[in-house]
């Protein structure tokens with residue numbers, strides 16, 4: 129059935145219960161991205177870090193409380209993940225228009241799509257109807273979200289566990305065509321990639337020298353660098369062209385080219401054909417958004433994305 133995604137979600141879910149839902153999300157995301165372009169990247173990543181932990185259920189949005197250990201303090205998220213204030217603003221507007229109707233998990237999926245379009249990326253219909261979790265998993269966040277120094281087999285395994293495939297790995301890594309990374313996420317490549325005191329030899333020499341300027345051996349952990357050194361505010365295929373030129377920022381970006389013929393072929397195909405990348409990215413975002421949604425009477429529709437309705 130073409131109307132339904134893998135998880136029983138469908139794009140028309142709010143057409144009767146909250147017909148303005150999509151435009152409300154879009155207009156607040158547009159304001160936020162106009163204020164700060166990076167917010168588009170941060171909102172795309174927020175959906176990813178939600179879906180990879182217990183599925184797309186807004187678990188990532190819960191704050192610490194007596195019953196919740198927040199995913200916000202996990203290794204991948206701490207001092208890194210952002211966009212929560214924008215989600216709060218969207219939720220407040222939706223509660224004012226259609227109280228108790230639109231889930232925080234669906235807000236994340238819509239905001240990721242709208243963000244992508246606003247910086248020049250592809251459109252896709254977002255399957256909807258997710259409900260919000262009654263818990264969070266900091267352990268799931270620490271273990272389930274790939275780390276930048278993971279090997280390619282480990283990264284692929286972390287995707288496959290969730291029903292995603294190698295095309296999804298490479299296409300979704302293309303999300304790094306926008307946004308920023310902290311020095312701490314790639315420092316090892318600049319100084320001691322293989323424990324021999326040498327820089328990663330796959331790094332372009334002048335790019336590595338440029339990175340060392342702002343990312344010293346010690347200190348500057350939170351200094352920020354574009355994930356796409358050519359067009360970090362534009363959703364395009366420079367991320368893949370950069371990898372081919374030894375200018376991928378993270379080890380997890382570079383290994384797509386050097387550790388598997390299958391992923392390398394996709395990197396080259398996307399570098400050659402932006403339309404193919406856009407088509408695959410859109411499909412893979414739908415695939416990611418279908419990971420283990422709560423539907424029917426499972427979970428709840430939170431009134432405030434940061435806490436359970438029955439909070440203490």
Ligand code: HEM
Pocket residue numbers: 166168169170171172173176207208209210274275276277283297300301303304306307308309310311312313355378380
């Ligand atoms: C394939 C495995 C992946 C790894 C190892 C990875 C790792 C990272 C790391 C280390 C950062 C920088 C964080 C920091 O230093 O604060 C980052 C940023 C980012 N990631 Fe990924 N990522 C992966 C996949 C994805 C996917 C699937 C998406 C979305 C489709 C994505 C979207 C982003 C975006 C947009 C940013 C920039 C966020 C901002 O500027 O606020 N990443 N990623």
Ligand SMILES: [Ca+2]
Pocket residue numbers: 177178179180181182183184185186187188
């Ligand atoms: Ca989740």
Ligand SMILES: [Ca+2]
Pocket residue numbers: 305306356358359360361362363364365366367
């Ligand atoms: Ca770009």
